[in-house]
Amino acid sequence: MNLKELSRALELSQTTVSRALNGYPEVNAETRQRVEEMAAKLGYAPNQQARRLATGRAMSIGHVVPRSLHEMMNPVFMEFIAGAGEAYSQHGYDMIISVVGDQDVEDAYREIASRKKVDAVMVHGPRIGDNRPALLAELGLPFLIHGRIPGLEKTTSWIDVNNGQAFERATNLLLDLGHRRIALLNGLEDMDFAARRRAGFEKAHADRDLPVDPKLLRAADMTEPYGADSALSMLRQKAPPTAFLVSSMITAIGVARAIGLCGLKIGRDISVITHDDALSFLPNSGEVPIFTCTRSSVRHAGSRAAHLLIEKILPDPTTLVSEYLESELIIGQSTGPHQAN
Amino acid sequence: MNLKELSRALELSQTTVSRALNGYPEVNAETRQRVEEMAAKLGYAPNQQARRLATGRAMSIGHVVPRSLHEMMNPVFMEFIAGAGEAYSQHGYDMIISVVGDQDVEDAYREIASRKKVDAVMVHGPRIGDNRPALLAELGLPFLIHGRIPGLEKTTSWIDVNNGQAFERATNLLLDLGHRRIALLNGLEDMDFAARRRAGFEKAHADRDLPVDPKLLRAADMTEPYGADSALSMLRQKAPPTAFLVSSMITAIGVARAIGLCGLKIGRDISVITHDDALSFLPNSGEVPIFTCTRSSVRHAGSRAAHLLIEKILPDPTTLVSEYLESELIIGQSTGPHQAN
């Protein structure tokens, strides 16, 4: 069932039928209704490929995911995608995801651009000194960054959590509780979000003229064993930390495991604050959440990002938008005052 | 830069240029080279939309993800996607993902089909009595199921782990170790994979004429708290289990937490076997993995699935393929002999 057949069935021109279905005003109301009914009856829907070609709009948004990035952001990325995907559907956009090797990212973007596969792209996992904005500008591909790139805050569009402030507040909470040896289990620090979190952590210390022990700082892919192994080795050193600030629930779960292995009790002997992306399969809610956390729904971020991209940037790609996402500091069961054993 | 411009620059017809680039034989070798060089020089790549329209092939594969399904399969799904995505890229296919509400799945498929957005779809999370195969057949959309649907094993294409056998073996291992009260923390049992796992679990018991205590069986979305809460309540009942068989690493981590909370030691006091999908952010490898597990890489599953879909099913949609994936039983630190306290 295509437009030609439909218009023949209606004894109307393709022009009129097309216009009727696309809501143009120069169509008699009665005619429009007749067209809509017939279209529904015959199950007509415009061929997407033809429409794309005719309009010049791909009606889809691209996500290029390098394997390595995705390796560590896996669940976070998925949740973001879920949020974005819903928003895309609402706007009639398709989401196309390219999983490519790390070296092939640039090629992937070039291919996407030259073949006109998408109208815009979402940039994930911005790094310090990231060159994707330059590349995308050269290719003429509108984009929105989930996160920020230092130095490009004013010249690119982005949506981000205030990571620095969130971790500063979390650190202050621990300091207020009397903790003085706080470990930071961060993500890889060439990622912008991780660098900002570390900065917040350090600022909180600096504001009180407290030192930061480099031995208590780690940065790695945020896996469960990373949390467990790091916590284990730190807790066994001569001057162990009394609190942990962790960049991911998954890693925090590892920390909790290590604390248990050491025969200590989380929240009483050792305090833990984690960032909680509100992943659906790792709920940390309830009356009193298991983990004290800085929480910000990454799914909501995906949804907002998609809306901004479609509603603001696509209509006029020169528009610059930037938006901060809420992040709450929520007290759970994993924090308590420093034990002056 | 489009075909017309390129052919003008070469002083050749569009026909010849198109054929040269697509590897047709009726083109002079010298001409072909000239064309290729010029195309590279001018950065020409055929407009994907136009090509799709002309060939009638969308060159893309669809994944329709209902929110609820994705809710629980989140990380597993993502990992599958990653594997499939790479394979698609290799074949020049795009992956388009639709995230829709639970009630909108059917509409999503109809829309995809009538608008000719994809050449085939991947079916995720098959349930018992799943009606998607019927729908897709009606719509004329080729598909491959990740998992199986009881009763349709012979009439649909699928790729699956031998869940029943894996869990039967795991159960037997626990029984061999002397455990007699084994808890099963399963996924939702209207999902085919969960039903098969339970069947394997029960078969192992039946083969030894051992009873299964219904109080030790649970089925739910595989979150971390589900594991922790279930284990906690079971361990506190009058006749607690001495071992757990768990359907997911994430839930198993919750079980481990609960065991710790009870002051018990995993592997010594309580044994745990989990299914391990080999998620990249939850590595369970190393010399001796933390968890004894039945392991099968879901990323590899995605890759194989994509290859099968593109290489076998697309060329002839009447082909039926079915493939079993390896699943290993790997001994880690979380199992040990039953303690006859």
Add this chain to the structure above:
DNA sequence: ACACCCATCCAAACCGCTTTGAATAGAAAG
């Protein structure tokens, strides 16, 4: 009654590619 407007509808061009059906020319065959 005449010119002018609107409201509707339509034929045809166009989007950029693939593919069908010929045309051309030099080579091989008769």
Add this chain to the structure above:
DNA sequence: CTTTCTATTCAAAGCGGTTTGGATGGGTGT
């Protein structure tokens, strides 16, 4: 020296929509 291939190239017809630039005809204002 024709005739038949064969190798190579091309013009034009789709693919299925959207959009431009008119037609058509009844309603209005004078």
